[in-house]
Amino acid sequence: MEFCHKKNSPGDVRLVTFNVNGIKTFFQYHPFNKMHNSLELVFDFFNADIITFQELKTSKDIIYKWGKINGYHSFITIPKSKRGYSGVGCWIKKITDVKNPLYNILQVVKAEEGITGYLNVPNNSSGSAKTYRQDPSSSLGGYEKIDDAIFGDIDTLLKLDQEGRCVMIELSCNTIIISCYCPANSMRTEVGESFRMNFLKVLFQRIRNFYTMGKNVILMGDINVARDIIDSAESMDTFIIPKNRGLNENDFINYINKTTPSRKLFNSQLIDSKLPSENSILLDSTRYIQGYQRLKMYTVWNTILNTRPINYGTRLDYILVTKNLRDDLQNADICPEILGSDHCPVFADIALKPKPDCNSVPDNGLPPQTPKLECKYYYKLGTSDITTMFSKLQRGTTPTASKTKSNSKKVGKPIRIDGFFKTGKTKSIANIHKLIKTNKNPPMMPRETLKQQQLGMFDKNDIPLCKHGEKATLKTSKTDKNPGKKFWACSQPPNASCGYFQWAPT
Template sequence: MRILTWNINGIRTIPQYHPWNTLKTQEAILDHLDADIICFQEMKTSRQNLSKDIATPEPYTAFFSFPAKKTGYSGVAIYTRIVPCKAEEGLTGLLDIKPPLTHEERISPPASYPCHSPVEAEGDNELDLKDLDSEGRTLVLDFGMFVLINVYCPNDGTDAEDRIKYKMDFHRLLSERSEQREVIVVGDLNACASLIDHCEGEIMLKKLKIKGGGDMAVAEEAFWAEKEGRNWLREWLAEGGGPMVDVVRRQWPDRKGMFTCWNTKISARASNYGTRIDYILVTPGLLPWVKTADIQPHVKGSDHCPVMLDLYDELPDSEGPRLLQHMLTTNAVQVPRLSSKYWDEFSGKQRSLDTFFGQKAPTRKTAGSTQPSSPLSLSPSPPPSSQLSSQASSSKSIGSQPIPVKRKQTQSQVSSSSKKAKPDPEGQTKLSSFFSKPKEPTKPIVVQDSDDDNIDDEDYRLAVRLSLSADTKTASPSSSKSHNAWKALLAPIQPPRCLVHNEPTKELTVTKPGANKGKNFFICSRPVGPGYDKGKAERDREDVDPRYKCNFFKWSSEVKREALRKEV
């Protein structure tokens, strides 16, 4: 049996990569991953945005957890061919479905839930259990032989005090959720378990050793203390006295470069400049069943790669082989009610027709109502043509101004008008009004010149000089300098060479929101790697490895100006 975990960085990003873009259904994608239990993190979607193909792919049973507040953020899912006997969302036991889960449907006894045996928080602050389970980070499934926890831990992306506390509290809640059972924890833990799991581990240790006076033990302790997540993970693993075993590292104890996450913004995956933050952890009682465990860096589609665990189908025993199939609860009476197959939108239940429509529009008041529907206008209503003209000039004014109420007509006026023509329905304009000429001629639209002073920048002044030189060329045909300048202006930019390697650079575009968004720039074309030059502010000169990317940077506009100056 194979268990696979993968931070997919968005359920809709996978089909953009090969070979997923050749597969037409979610079922085909899951089949291609070739696992019995598939755990996803960072779904980045909501229940309302899930299609039936993604929510209930046959023959898988699917479970989801979405964030309560944000959309397109976090979220975890489990697709399994093996039907679990129980399923829950979150770690606290406070998240529930309707009707609520019974004691028999619960995975753990009441004492195992933090709401019944509170977890101590750091300092004097109490844990906000509902808040810890509000971001769609955990699913818990009971397969009889073991309890599976699919988790997406908070990252270190911010130094905000509230997020640091949230991360610490979440770690504590995860590690203290007692099951008294065999447990498999899979997912993105957003922490490194050792120095070897970080691409900059050796450089970091070297710097910490210098700060610690040359003591290696002090340097290693400083590494763990730098990030709370590292220290928590070390203490949770067996090497630090904890209950969990990192089965992938156990299979490959000295393997370097076994990374699962890369920064795609700097193309770090091509040079394997990454970290290992995705894990499969098991309790010691399951180790005899572990056949193999590994990462799958060849699988593309995310900034993470999958991690897999294979279990033996049977184990030898003095009383006969123990079959994994018999150890698992595969004869569940029914699929747990948390499954997406019970969602109303996919369950096949008949829904009331009213649910497909919004709220009914307010009933229009009759002519005999004592309360007018709008303020009474004492001025005569404008003719249809003027109304049409005003409507065409500003559509926003239609819904913002009250509709004038017509004064009651006398009996003679009513009889007279009825003889002439059939009255128009309320608010309906005559067809002829659409062909009426406006009373005043339409004024031409005048586009004023921009007063933006920024237009007079260096590029603009250079273009002016080129234009003047072109006029001069007309007067003196012997001059070819202007011709060369214009030729350089229209020619594509030739990439400059970086100063360290003297190699052609590559051009990129700023995508980050801000004043520079959309601008092009050139950087060194070599890949990043341990010791690549991040700049003097972030990298000591003695730690720079010239084999990797240098810190060359130049705006494309500057490169073009330099080329034009040579021609002018």
């Protein structure tokens, strides 16, 4: 299966947003079930330059699966307290070829977590905690009137950023990408609606601030608001319309006026709304391209009632752009044919342009320094392995040694190794205790060491060349038919692989 939407021009930026409703289950559906849990293959399928996911429902202990993607910058935020809830990600394609038309467009300049600026900057080199508002080198700015939007209540503002709902990325083309999962208030409570309204007020105020600063803004994600009567099948069924006539403009206006505060607020931000305001600066890219005459353009369906086959749903997922990007919109649509979630993807192709001064890349020709929110830094997705941890345990130290005030030398702390393993694994724990007591290393070795030993079985002249003319990589089969059997394969990542395969002699 191929993605049916093609780019009009290689210079267009393809943006895709998708509420995956749990990234692990996402890979159980066609065509993603053929992609071996590889986000790299998913992004290639969409031909995406910028892709945002919502409702990742992941946690820190498995973030490495989604935070180190070949060829992409990765930015992921997850809830501060609730495990396996919410969470959004944004991936930006890395462009290293200066001749690529997207080189001066997709360089990542800065990245920020949350919408309020009150979260702490990760890996702060100064040693003392700083919020984004206190660190101009990391923040995107644009905090004016944010506190006023909800009467300056700092505690309320902090709560808005505790559920892993937003990341913001600034690109070298003077454009800010916002990946967002807005609150839904599914239970329709007063408290839930208040939380949602506060979130939307701060979000839209921040976007207006960016626009005032001269930035382009693209808001991508699940806004959790159906903007018009035609964006909800239930509303189309229940809203009273005189017989023998279709919808007219007054019907749209009456519907918005009689609906929830969040829908009225949402429409007040849109220049193509039937009720725009003086603050309207955003354009609904999908509706702008597809037009108001297209009905049943839904992006989410009720899975319990199985309403997707009859297309009885709601449109909650959007790619919204500031009005100065209207003429740059090339294409936009929903993709209801793509499964993997109760939502479907939404895409837009935009001809983003480099900054007029062409100084998006420093004079030394190198891309900007990677922001601290990049997953490999934020979640410490380094190259260390469990072997390193055990070598420190043998010396009686914790994996992270502390410093004394007197001599600043690292001093180990006595530990219990049982804490590094799940309870019930008594036999494994006993074996580890025995290994440490006898001063023997655990029967593990770094991946590179193991790889060298495996290659050592072959003369260097025996290592075949793949179709690229490069030395092939030795791998191990994990199939039921040939478990543990060695084979040679192309060393390039899946999207660049030449498909070379050869069984290794045993």
